[in-house]
Amino acid sequence: MLLINEIIRSRYLDSVLLMQISARASRFTGVISTSCMMGTPNNLAILREAGLLSEAGAGASPNDVVVAVKAEDETAMSGALKEIEGMLSSLESRQKADEGYRPRTLHSAADMLDGANLVVISIPGPYVKEEALKALSLGCHLMIFSDNVSLEQERFIKERARERNLLVMGPDCGTAIIQNVALCFANKVRRGSVGIVGAAGTGIQEATCILSRVGAGISHAIGTGGRDLSSAIGGITTLMALDILEKDPATSVVLIISKPPSPDVEEKILERASRLTKPVVINFLRGNPDQARLRKLAVAETLEEGALLSAELAGVKNPANLIPGEDLLERVLAEKARMSSGQKFLRGLYSGGTLCDETQILLSKSLGDVYSNVPLKPSLKLPDSKKSLGNCVIDLGDDEFTVGVPHPMIDYTLRCERLLREAQDPEVALILLDVVLGYGVHPNPAEPLVDAVEKARELARGRHLVFLAALCGLDEDPQNFRRQKEILEKAGVLVAFTNASAARCASAFMETIR
Numbered sequence: 001m002l003l004i005n006e007i008i009r010s011r012y013l014d015s016v017l018l019m020q021i022s023a024r025a026s027r028f029t030g031v032i033s034t035s036c037m038m039g040t041p042n043n044l045a046i047l048r049e050a051g052l053l054s055e056a057g058a059g060a061s062p063n064d065v066v067v068a069v070k071a072e073d074e075t076a077m078s079g080a081l082k083e084i085e086g087m088l089s090s091l092e093s094r095q096k097a098d099e100g101y102r103p104r105t106l107h108s109a110a111d112m113l114d115g116a117n118l119v120v121i122s123i124p125g126p127y128v129k130e131e132a133l134k135a136l137s138l139g140c141h142l143m144i145f146s147d148n149v150s151l152e153q154e155r156f157i158k159e160r161a162r163e164r165n166l167l168v169m170g171p172d173c174g175t176a177i178i179q180n181v182a183l184c185f186a187n188k189v190r191r192g193s194v195g196i197v198g199a200a201g202t203g204i205q206e207a208t209c210i211l212s213r214v215g216a217g218i219s220h221a222i223g224t225g226g227r228d229l230s231s232a233i234g235g236i237t238t239l240m241a242l243d244i245l246e247k248d249p250a251t252s253v254v255l256i257i258s259k260p261p262s263p264d265v266e267e268k269i270l271e272r273a274s275r276l277t278k279p280v281v282i283n284f285l286r287g288n289p290d291q292a293r294l295r296k297l298a299v300a301e302t303l304e305e306g307a308l309l310s311a312e313l314a315g316v317k318n319p320a321n322l323i324p325g326e327d328l329l330e331r332v333l334a335e336k337a338r339m340s341s342g343q344k345f346l347r348g349l350y351s352g353g354t355l356c357d358e359t360q361i362l363l364s365k366s367l368g369d370v371y372s373n374v375p376l377k378p379s380l381k382l383p384d385s386k387k388s389l390g391n392c393v394i395d396l397g398d399d400e401f402t403v404g405v406p407h408p409m410i411d412y413t414l415r416c417e418r419l420l421r422e423a424q425d426p427e428v429a430l431i432l433l434d435v436v437l438g439y440g441v442h443p444n445p446a447e448p449l450v451d452a453v454e455k456a457r458e459l460a461r462g463r464h465l466v467f468l469a470a471l472c473g474l475d476e477d478p479q480n481f482r483r484q485k486e487i488l489e490k491a492g493v494l495v496a497f498t499n500a501s502a503a504r505c506a507s508a509f510m511e512t513i514r
Helices: 015-025 041-049 074-097 106-112 125-137 151-163 201-213 236-247 263-274 289-294 303-313 328-338 353-367 413-423 446-459 481-490 499-512
Strands: 002-008 031-038 065-071 118-121 141-144 175-178 181-184 191-198 218-223 253-258 280-284 345-350 392-395 428-436 466-472 494-496
Touching: 002 074, 015 031, 015 074, 031 041, 031 074, 041 065, 041 125, 065 074, 106 125, 118 125, 125 141, 125 151, 141 151, 151 236, 175 201, 191 201, 191 236, 201 218, 201 253, 201 303, 201 353, 201 428, 201 466, 218 236, 236 253, 236 263, 253 263, 253 303, 263 280, 263 289, 280 289, 280 303, 303 353, 303 499, 328 466, 328 494, 328 499, 345 353, 345 413, 345 499, 353 392, 353 428, 353 499, 413 428, 413 446, 428 446, 428 499, 446 466, 446 481, 466 481, 466 499, 481 494, 494 499
Parallel strands: 118 141, 191 218, 191 253, 253 280, 345 392, 345 428, 428 466, 466 494
Antiparallel strands: 002 065, 031 065, 175 181, 175 218
């Protein structure tokens, strides 16, 4: 096994682009792992923990890009490095070919882009506060994609923004749609009248895709960052977003999506929502619906239900009838006849944290205990996240799996490797997946998944495995929903149009083979 680090001095690239470069290079046969990161102390620590930092790489500064490749042999190493060098060279050529001046600071960008009032920040966490304050001083709203920003700094930035009546989406905000413009991980959705406030990236993607599919469409989808509804932050962005949507003439219905808020913050959000002059749907996964109902607010248990309720309030008649796939349950249940004795467990491999949570909630209703690395209750936490137990649903996008490697929505390597391990367990009957389309994610996710499914069937040695995928996306997305669905189904993967539908079908199937 070989490990090499190369340093590109005085070159800044944002984390999303670096993850995409890593993902492309990791596809070479014989490449064990690749990572491209800025050389900040925190990132160097991540590379060291992942076994990807050499003595050469340890000499990088925060202004340098560190390229790390671990491979089985020289051929694989050379191929990966050439791929990375080619992508960087191509990027540099495109940048040089761009016409006009390319600003190097926020102030010069503001001078060049007269009227721009939103800044997207994707830099190492320790540098976010300084740049965020610069953007606020220019009168700009913020979307902070970066993570590793302390709670104290998040609150400080948001309080400063609130004083200026400016909105801060994030930190760790991966999805937003403003004025029909998709930011970071988002889909090409239909313009409409439903406004969304969400502390859940894939939750927003799922809801916006369903709303678009049934014809309701989106006015804005405002991401808040996952910690906004904690006691430490107090829902600052959520409350400001509700004020914005209240005043927005294009918004007729408001949908609020989140994992359960802190009780004190939930009280504030529900109280404010109850005073909105527009219909509000509350979708707090694992939340307390009684508190919302006491305030006469509509409550949804799943993302699917939240989207459909919102669509109905926006004037769409019988929106549930506009989602295809009525025969999916029948097709899933028909797989029972091909099962061998002893196959009794389900394994879920997810890239979206909110979708993973929702799946656990729905599965546990009929299957009981569901183990996870991010469980519904502490007693169900896996002792080792790399080893499944019983019925198990894993969030592969959790920080423990993304140390030094691209997110599983960008790079399917980790998920495919885990899928092959699960296929070799003689007690596994069904493998459940989410496949998220849109901007910034894998350009053709069906391709690596189909390869893994075919290999998994070989490893199963005659046992039949059911593969069920919740496909989140639209035909208008770069990957094209219909095309991805056709590729998956041709390989024998059953495809659901919503995550909730996939989880319900999986539950029904597992009940029949108990």
